[in-house]
Amino acid sequence: MAVMAPDIRLVEHAQRGDATARDRLLEEAYRGVFRYHLRLARGAMDEAQELAHETMLRVVRSLETLREPTRFVPWVLAIAANVWRDARRRTPDAALPEELPAPEPQDDADEAQAVMHRLDALPEPYRAALTLRYLHGLDYDAMEVALGAPAGTLRSHVARGLKVIRESMEKRSRL
Amino acid sequence: MNACAETRERVEEFAVDLTTPVERRAIEQHLGECEACRATFHRVRRIEETLMSAGGVPPAVVEAGLSRLRVAVERERRGRDVISRRSVMPLIAAASLMTGIFVWVLAPRVQDAGPAKQEPSFDERKLVTLPEGVGEYEVAPDGRTVAFVVTRDGKKRVVVGDTVRGPYEDVGSLSFTPAGVITYDASVAAAGGAERSVYVFGKQEIDPYPHLLAVSEDGARAAWAVVRDGTWSVTAGEKQYGPYDEVADLTVTRDGGRVAFGARIGERWSVFVDGKAGPDYEAVRTVRWAPDGSRVAYVGRVSHEQGMVKRGEERTFVKSEKVVVVVGDVVSDPFDHVGAPVFRPDGAEVAYRAGIGGGWFVVSGGKRGDEYDFVGDPRYSPDGKQLIHSARLEAAWYVVVGGKTTSVPDGIREIAFGGGRVAVVAGREDGPGPMQVVEQEAGSGAKYDSIGGLRFARFRDEHVTVYCARQGAWHHVVYDQIAGPRYREVGLPAVSPNGRFIAYPAMRSGKWVLVTGAVEHNESENRPLVASRNSEDFDDVGSPVFSADSRKVAFPARKGRELIWKVIALE
Numbered sequence: 204m205a206v207m208a209p210d211i212r213l214v215e216h217a218q219r220g221d222a223t224a225r226d227r228l229l230e231e232a233y234r235g236v237f238r239y240h241l242r243l244a245r246g247a248m249d250e251a252q253e254l255a256h257e258t259m260l261r262v263v264r265s266l267e268t269l270r271e272p273t274r275f276v277p278w279v280l281a282i283a284a285n286v287w288r289d290a291r292r293r294t295p296d297a298a299l300p301e302e303l304p305a306p307e308p309q310d311d312a313d314e315a316q317a318v319m320h321r322l323d324a325l326p327e328p329y330r331a332a333l334t335l336r337y338l339h340g341l342d343y344d345a346m347e348v349a350l351g352a353p354a355g356t357l358r359s360h361v362a363r364g365l366k367v368i369r370e371s372m373e374k375r376s377r378l
Numbered sequence: 379m380n381a382c383a384e385t386r387e388r389v390e391e392f393a394v395d396l397t398t399p400v401e402r403r404a405i406e407q408h409l410g411e412c413e414a415c416r417a418t419f420h421r422v423r424r425i426e427e428t429l430m431s432a433g434g435v436p437p438a439v440v441e442a443g444l445s446r447l448r449v450a451v452e453r454e455r456r457g458r459d460v461i462s463r464r465s466v467m468p469l470i471a472a473a474s475l476m477t478g479i480f481v482w483v484l485a486p487r488v489q490d491a492g493p494a495k496q497e498p499s500f501d502e503r504k505l506v507t508l509p510e511g512v513g514e515y516e517v518a519p520d521g522r523t524v525a526f527v528v529t530r531d532g533k534k535r536v537v538v539g540d541t542v543r544g545p546y547e548d549v550g551s552l553s554f555t556p557a558g559v560i561t562y563d564a565s566v567a568a569a570g571g572a573e574r575s576v577y578v579f580g581k582q583e584i585d586p587y588p589h590l591l592a593v594s595e596d597g598a599r600a601a602w603a604v605v606r607d608g609t610w611s612v613t614a615g616e617k618q619y620g621p622y623d624e625v626a627d628l629t630v631t632r633d634g635g636r637v638a639f640g641a642r643i644g645e646r647w648s649v650f651v652d653g654k655a656g657p658d659y660e661a662v663r664t665v666r667w668a669p670d671g672s673r674v675a676y677v678g679r680v681s682h683e684q685g686m687v688k689r690g691e692e693r694t695f696v697k698s699e700k701v702v703v704v705v706g707d708v709v710s711d712p713f714d715h716v717g718a719p720v721f722r723p724d725g726a727e728v729a730y731r732a733g734i735g736g737g738w739f740v741v742s743g744g745k746r747g748d749e750y751d752f753v754g755d756p757r758y759s760p761d762g763k764q765l766i767h768s769a770r771l772e773a774a775w776y777v778v779v780g781g782k783t784t785s786v787p788d789g790i791r792e793i794a795f796g797g798g799r800v801a802v803v804a805g806r807e808d809g810p811g812p813m814q815v816v817e818q819e820a821g822s823g824a825k826y827d828s829i830g831g832l833r834f835a836r837f838r839d840e841h842v843t844v845y846c847a848r849q850g851a852w853h854h855v856v857y858d859q860i861a862g863p864r865y866r867e868v869g870l871p872a873v874s875p876n877g878r879f880i881a882y883p884a885m886r887s888g889k890w891v892l893v894t895g896a897v898e899h900n901e902s903e904n905r906p907l908v909a910s911r912n913s914e915d916f917d918d919v920g921s922p923v924f925s926a927d928s929r930k931v932a933f934p935a936r937k938g939r940e941l942i943w944k945v946i947a948l949e
Contacts, residue, residue: 219715219733222627222663229447234440252443259447267754267768268789318428337429355396362390368425369390369418 214272277348329364517934555597594634631671796834797841874928883919
């Protein structure tokens with residue numbers, strides 16, 4: 204599972220000013236942060252790189268303020284979520300629809316690609332929840348910290364996102 | 379709704395445990411009886427498994443991103459990076475990342491991209507007509523040189539003044555240093571149709587892309603470390619040092635004339651000053667130059683232990699180390715933890731945070747301060763008379779100035795000094811929580827969603843805080859804790875030498891203006907009052923610079939494809 208979970212000691216050493224520990228921490232965290240932004244940016248590599256860069260700079264600047272090193276992963280992803288929100292402030296996604304539109308069926312090479320295309324087509328809150336739950340392997344407590352929403356809401360977003368993907372995949376298999 | 383329809387409707391809620399125990403039992407029972415619904419449930423599980431195994435990232439992309447990140451972190455660590463809307467106010471203007479808004483430096487009275495020093499121009503004039511489809515562009519701090527990216531035949535080229543660089547596959551992060559040296563990232567074609575990244579610093583194309591970069595205070599000189607075939611080397615001016623097995627903490631003196639770095643040969647690390655190795659340690663880190671460039675300070679690890687130990691019935695992994703602070707030839711007693719050493723501006727004294735056991739304290743001039751649960755790296759005020767650091771004691775945060783504590787609501791994100799006063803931005807990054815500026819003795823300002831660019835400005839005999847703040851979708855420049863007009867974005871404010879004017883770029887309704895504010899004294903409230911005025915509309919506005927006599931403010935601006943150096947007379 205794609206989880207970035209650094210040794211807690213590494214976080215503590217980095218907080219104490221150990222540059223080597225900090226660099227290792229950045230290396231471990233960068234991949235996960237990039238993956239998060241890549242999904243939120245619907246696969247736009249350049250945009251994901253810019254956002255990951257900005258996220259990691261904020262992580263470095265505020266590492267000292269992290270009070271629970273055990274919460275490093277959700278803390279970093281909360282910063283990533285803030286960076287995404289800031290970047291999208293002027294062009295927010297439309298309000299959450301009651302019924303999610305099913306993505307248009309595509310001629311995907313394989314099932315995995317088809318699932319990822321459908322993930323990318325989901326509205327942002329669902330995309331973010333599914334990304335953290337499955338691509339990052341976070342539990343709902345950690346997702347609460349990262350996304351600033353109650354666990355019940357996040358479970359609901361995950362369920363609804365899965366449902367849209369599943370129904371769209373069923374349409375694909377009937378084509 | 380029949381059982382099949384009910385199950386199909388709720389199968390995802392069942393999968394993520396959103397059902398009540400009664401509903402759960404009913405769905406479980408139906409899945410045991412109905413093959414079609416069981417297939418639906420398995421499809422959901424397969425989607426979950428697919429998502430869990432997805433998310434691979436090309437290693438080259440990660441490595442390129444990490445290289446760039448290391449350089450940026452190093453720049454920030456030195457605090458000598460080009461100041462820009464993008465780099466200084468990421469919280470305020472992060473949206474500019476997405477829109478490709480250009481970045482101009484806020485560094486008045488600096489040099490041209492050429493070798494000759496020139497003062498900023500205060501003659502209004504057209505700079506250049508940008509070609510159709512131009513990408514990033516920048517104006518040098520003195521307003522005399524323009525750089526921009528053009529695409530021809532599918533390749534990108536960088537035009538700097540009257541010279542053309544390239545071709546490149548891609549170009550990014552175009553910027554001028556305070557000294558007017560152009561810098562950017564570029565991708566160049568490599569064998570087999572691949573691309574590789576290079577970093578351009580003035581006329582120097584650093585290939586491969588540097589793992590470490592150190593720049594002089596004026597941005598005129600740089601040193602860098604690269605890795606070729608797993609071997610590290612350092613370049614500083616005409617000199618090359620290496621090979622090493624690893625290099626860290628590359629740093630140059632203020633003028634860029636001397637270089638120091640930690641390097642590993644085999645299992646041992648030393649700090650190399652101008653290529654000459656000091657004593658060896660298990661590890662070295664946080665190398666810092668004295669302001670006059672006469673000596674370095676750094677942290678050396680003398681021993682470490684790690685392994686499983688038995689505590690009662692439990693076995694626990696523990697890791698501990700002993701570290702010393704080395705200042706010139708003087709070595710401190712060992713500590714369990716040490717932060718980055720910092721020299722007093724006169725270079726005569728060094729301060730650092732250190733920990734023994736569970737307690738933390740600041741050591742300055744060899745003397746220990748009070749003990750806390752945690753302390754931040756200390757900083758000296760510009761006059762060297764005050765030492766300031768953050769501290770945490772039993773979950774409460776404080777800012778400590780000269781041993782005197784002031785409570786702050788959260789961690790400290792920025793510190794500013796001015797006229798013997800200290801202000802901090804208090805707040806945490808991990809959530810949508812508020813930030814506020816806290817001034818010692820003067821108290822706290824209003825809470826905002828985010829704050830950046832805190833500094834002091836002098837007005838009459840007072841020093842007042844100036845910063846940028848965002849509340850919701852609106853941005854303000856806040857002067858002496860009073861928010862100015864709201865805009866969709868603002869750039870960092872500049873303050874005139876006589877303290878009577880401020881100026882900053884701002885965006886509203888998709889158009890940019892330069893906001894100039896005349897600072898008057900409000901007799902009734904006995905505090906400054908800013909009367910703001912907007913310039914004409916532009917498509918983009920860069921950072922302003924005031925004339926030495928405070929009578930004019932100049933700034934780069936764009937209308938359509940016309941770039942102009944605009945000058946406003948102040949009254």
